Amino acid sequence: xxxxxxxxxxxxxxxxxxxxxxxxxxxxxxxxxxxxxxxxxxxxxxxxxxxxxxxxxxxxxxxxxxxxxxxxxxxxxxxxxxxxxxxxxxxxxxxxxxxxxxxxxxxxxxxxxxxxxxxxxxxxxxxxxxxxxxxxxxxxxxxxxxxxxxxxxxxxxxxxxxxxxxxxxxxxxxxxxxxxx
Ligand SMILES: [Mg+2]
Numbered sequence: 001x002x003x004x005x006x007x008x009x010x011x012x013x014x015x016x017x018x019x020x021x022x023x024x025x026x027x028x029x030x031x032x033x034x035x036x037x038x039x040x041x042x043x044x045x046x047x048x049x050x051x052x053x054x055x056x057x058x059x060x061x062x063x064x065x066x067x068x069x070x071x072x073x074x075x076x077x078x079x080x081x082x083x084x085x086x087x088x089x090x091x092x093x094x095x096x097x098x099x100x101x102x103x104x105x106x107x108x109x110x111x112x113x114x115x116x117x118x119x120x121x122x123x124x125x126x127x128x129x130x131x132x133x134x135x136x137x138x139x140x141x142x143x144x145x146x147x148x149x150x151x152x153x154x155x156x157x158x159x160x161x162x163x164x165x166x167x168x169x170x171x172x173x174x175x176x177x178x179x180x181x
Contacts, residue, residue, distance in 0.1 A: 001178035003077050003171075004113070004121060006130035007085035009151045011069070012060040012100060021052055026152070037134055038153060041089075049090050057096020062104055065164050070105055072168060073129075076175050084121065084128065087114040119144070127174055129167065145174060 008014040018040065019026055033040040049056060073081050083101065087094030094114045101109040115121070118128055118135050122144030129147045130136055131154055136146035147170050150156035150163040159166040 001077060001080070001175050002126045003073050003081040003175075004084040004118065004126065004128045004130075005069075005073060005081060006118075006128070006132070006135070006149065007083055007097060007100075008060075009131040009153075010129065010149045011062065011066050011083070013063055014060055015152065017056065017060050018049070021048060021056065037132070046090060050092065054092045054096045054099060057092055058099040058103060060100055065162075066104070068164055070108065072164065072171070074108070076171065082111045082113050083108070084113045084115055084118050084130075086116045086118075088116075125178055127171070129171070147171060147174070 005011070015026055015029075019029060022029060024032070029040055029045075030038070033042050033045040035041055085097055087097065097114070098109060098112055101112055113121070118130070119138040119142040122128070122139045122142035124143055124145075127145040127147060128136065128139040129149050130139075131149040131151035133148060133154055136148050139146045147167055148154060148156055150159035150166055152160055156163075156166065
């Protein structure tokens with residue numbers, strides 16, 4: 001069993017930093033900038049993020065559960081987990097995320113796989129943990145397993161206060177039912 005872990009909204013609090021940068025609430029940013037999949041973007045949005053440079057990405061805050069989550073996954077599959085994160089179209093995003101990993105979990109920086117199309121890695125024996133329903137749906141459709149991570153925005157928002165309590169039993173059962181490799 002291989003585990004792929006999403007980064008934004010799972011390990012790092014992208015939305016709070018973006019909200020602070022724009023001095024707007026999540027709801028205001030949704031109204032102004034969300035596309036049909038709920039991701040914020042567009043020319044005006046991108047210009048502000050780009051101007052904030054590498055530092056914006058490097059300084060995203062970890063969530064209260066981030067390090068516990070890393071420990072859990074590393075314990076379950078010490079040599080078979082990776083961080084699958086969309087580098088996006090912002091020029092600083094890919095390297096900025098790498099700097100975030102170097103700052104917070106340097107032992108695992110090398111696990112980064114910058115990829116928008118996470119379903120390309122889907123196959124039996126691989127599970128994606130991600131907060132976005134679309135990524136999970138695509139991953140399962142291509143033959144992988146998926147665990148939706150609770151976020152402030154998805155259908156599991158009621159579990160957001162303690163997302164590990166939600167995903168831990170699901171992940172442990174999945175790992176138990178699959179081979180060790
Ligand atoms: Mg995400």
